[in-house]
Amino acid sequence: MAKAIMIQGTMSNSGKSFITAGLCRIFAQDGYKVAPFKSQNMALNSYITKEGLEIGRAQAMQAQACGIEPVSDMNPILLKPTSQTGSQVIVHGEVMGNMKATDYYANKKALIPEVMASYRRLFADYDIIVIEGAGSPAEINLKDDDIVNMGMAKMAKAPVLLVGDIDRGGVFAALYGTVMLLDEDERDLIKGMIINKFRGDVDILRPGLKQIEDKVHKPVIGVVPMEHIDIDDEDSLSERLEQTGIGQGLDVAVIRLPHISNFTDFSVFERMKGVSLRYVTYQSQLKTPDLIFIPGTKNTMGDLAWLRQSGLEGAILRCHEAGTPVVGICGGFQMLGQELSDPFGVENGGCMRGMGLLNTKTVFEKVKTRTRIKGRIVRSEGIFSELSGLAVEGYEIHMGITKNLGGCQPMIFLEDGRTDGLAREDFSVFGSYLHGLFDDPAIAGALTRRLMEAKGIAAGVLVDEETYKNQQYDRLADLLRKSLDMEKVYEILEKGVGDE
Numbered sequence: 001m002a003k004a005i006m007i008q009g010t011m012s013n014s015g016k017s018f019i020t021a022g023l024c025r026i027f028a029q030d031g032y033k034v035a036p037f038k039s040q041n042m043a044l045n046s047y048i049t050k051e052g053l054e055i056g057r058a059q060a061m062q063a064q065a066c067g068i069e070p071v072s073d074m075n076p077i078l079l080k081p082t083s084q085t086g087s088q089v090i091v092h093g094e095v096m097g098n099m100k101a102t103d104y105y106a107n108k109k110a111l112i113p114e115v116m117a118s119y120r121r122l123f124a125d126y127d128i129i130v131i132e133g134a135g136s137p138a139e140i141n142l143k144d145d146d147i148v149n150m151g152m153a154k155m156a157k158a159p160v161l162l163v164g165d166i167d168r169g170g171v172f173a174a175l176y177g178t179v180m181l182l183d184e185d186e187r188d189l190i191k192g193m194i195i196n197k198f199r200g201d202v203d204i205l206r207p208g209l210k211q212i213e214d215k216v217h218k219p220v221i222g223v224v225p226m227e228h229i230d231i232d233d234e235d236s237l238s239e240r241l242e243q244t245g246i247g248q249g250l251d252v253a254v255i256r257l258p259h260i261s262n263f264t265d266f267s268v269f270e271r272m273k274g275v276s277l278r279y280v281t282y283q284s285q286l287k288t289p290d291l292i293f294i295p296g297t298k299n300t301m302g303d304l305a306w307l308r309q310s311g312l313e314g315a316i317l318r319c320h321e322a323g324t325p326v327v328g329i330c331g332g333f334q335m336l337g338q339e340l341s342d343p344f345g346v347e348n349g350g351c352m353r354g355m356g357l358l359n360t361k362t363v364f365e366k367v368k369t370r371t372r373i374k375g376r377i378v379r380s381e382g383i384f385s386e387l388s389g390l391a392v393e394g395y396e397i398h399m400g401i402t403k404n405l406g407g408c409q410p411m412i413f414l415e416d417g418r419t420d421g422l423a424r425e426d427f428s429v430f431g432s433y434l435h436g437l438f439d440d441p442a443i444a445g446a447l448t449r450r451l452m453e454a455k456g457i458a459a460g461v462l463v464d465e466e467t468y469k470n471q472q473y474d475r476l477a478d479l480l481r482k483s484l485d486m487e488k489v490y491e492i493l494e495k496g497v498g499d500e
Contacts, residue, residue: 002123004158005493008133008149008190010174014165015196015224017058018476020132021231025065025477026486027128034128036062039115040077040108040148041134042087044261044298045233048395048435052370053093054078057264058132061232065473073118077111079104080298081259082347088298092118095368109145112155119156128493131158138181150186159191159492162218167197167226172212179216191492192221194484199226221492222484229476230271231469232264246287247276250452253289255312255332256281257303261296262397262435265329268444268465274457275448283311290451291325292316294332296435300362300400301348304335304355313355325383325451326357326429330398333422333431334362338405346399357429358422359407362400369396373434375414382427383454386446387411394434402433439465 005023009016020036027034041056047070048054055075063070072093079087082098089096089104091114122129137149146152153160162178164171175193182190193212198205202223209220241256241263254266256279269277280286294316297303307313320326328336337360340352346364354362372395380387392412404410404422411421411430423430438444441462452459463471480486 002126002129003493003496004123004129004131004156005489006131006133006153006156006158006160007163008137008153008160009163009165010136010138010171010178011165011168012135014163016132016134016163017062017233018229018231019161019163019194019196019224019480020130021058021062021065021473022476022480023489024062024130025473026480027130028066029477032127033125034066034130035068035122035126036066036074036132037119037122037129038075038132038134038148039119039152040079041075042079042081044080044259045264046078046080046262046397048370048372048397049093050372051093052372054090054368054370054397055093057232057262062130062132064469065231065476073121076115076118077108080261082299083302093370105142105145108147112147115147115152116155129156129158131156133160136178137186138178140181150182150189153186153189157497158189159495159497160189161192161194161221161489161492162190163194163196165197166195167199171195172208175212176215179218187216189497190218191495192219192488194221195223197226198223219488221488222480224480224483227479229479230267230472231476232267241279243270243278245278247278249274249276249457250291250448250455251287251289252277252291252293252448253280253286254278254293254295255307255316257295257297257331258306259297259299259303261298262330263295265295265435265438266293268438268441268462269448271468272444272448272459272462274452274459280312283315286312286315286319288319288322289324290455291327291448292319294326294328294335296330296332296397298331299347300331300334301340301342301352303331304340304352307335317355317357320357320428323428327447328429328431329437330396330433330435333433334398334400334402336360336429336431337362337402340364340400358424358431359405360402360422360431361405362402364400366399368399369433371396373414373416375412375420377411377421378413379409380411380423380427380430383450384423384427384430384447386449387443390440390442390446392434392437392443393440394432394436396433397435398433402431441465
């Protein structure tokens, strides 16, 4: 019989995904067959499974921490915001459609059978399921129809560990308020509390730990220090996106679009010796970078309008005229062309002028392309000439088809016979639909090598991506073993939702 344990938080970004991944790694290290689960995820950072199904990036990361292949059952419902009030709804990895928030919340209980079907399949195949909640369980306006926090804990009969973020301040109020706003049967499900992101001397904190335990009658099972461990982040709350200053070495600027997605495409550059990666929101921040990335987005036309209105489009074009190469991925690739057409109202409807850096046209289709794919870079010249001949691998998540109107150079031949990676004739601009293209150190190194040489910067050796990620998961497991009462965690897991 499988066992389950659930991680909930007092707020978004309290560290639920972090703690879930760490426990997944610990249980796997201890010899258990373990899988992550999150019934409903709202995030723009997604992942395509080997079957071509789309799930939240956090659950894919947690599966990797378990040492298993990510599957859609680990995240049966994914919401990808398209505006302030609407999202694309993805169920079992496939698009159900776009919905306003009010419509989704009015009908989400109908998705409970889908959620439980996924959960039961995992429950039948694994020893331990580590369930992650979303946001806070104490959102009193949403509690009645909850299927991701206490509602999920009840359906799964899973004991809950409540995580609070002390770095933001007010952690004791957050823990107390969360517990007190819950119904009595929901409070009974909470079997322990975790203080996350602590800086300083824990002895100074201990009186507060005793007081919060006395007030809510729940044990604090650990205080986790603030430590930088490089695992994939879930969404735009990521601290990565706050890196805005120009550092030493090659200056690489990523445009921080309002609906930026899959920004993990650029994480590898943060680890490259001699490269300084930063995110740009305002025209005044762009300056004169050595390389500009325009990332993926869930709302290409809306974000292109923002780029135009903010003055960043003009600033990017001026940088390019001055010699800065520009690379677009997915939605960023679509923006680089002459025109974007949305005949079916997939995004905003109508037609829109592109940035004009590539002679292409993108037409948005009703059907989303979702696939993992391999290929080879067959031609690249100029500053990116070292890319030629390299094998590539990535995944596609897009609803547009981009056509070469003439003059663009196909760079990548895919294994299914398609081409990708269209470049300007002088190879100063190129775009690709492949997320994860730069995860291969050979690709990332080749992309930047000529630029670094021109600045007199020695290129560093990159660690293999899989090796690096496993090192980070092991560091995370070590941190939690030192910080949490793991004997108590196993006791909670074994006892389940029974009386303490």
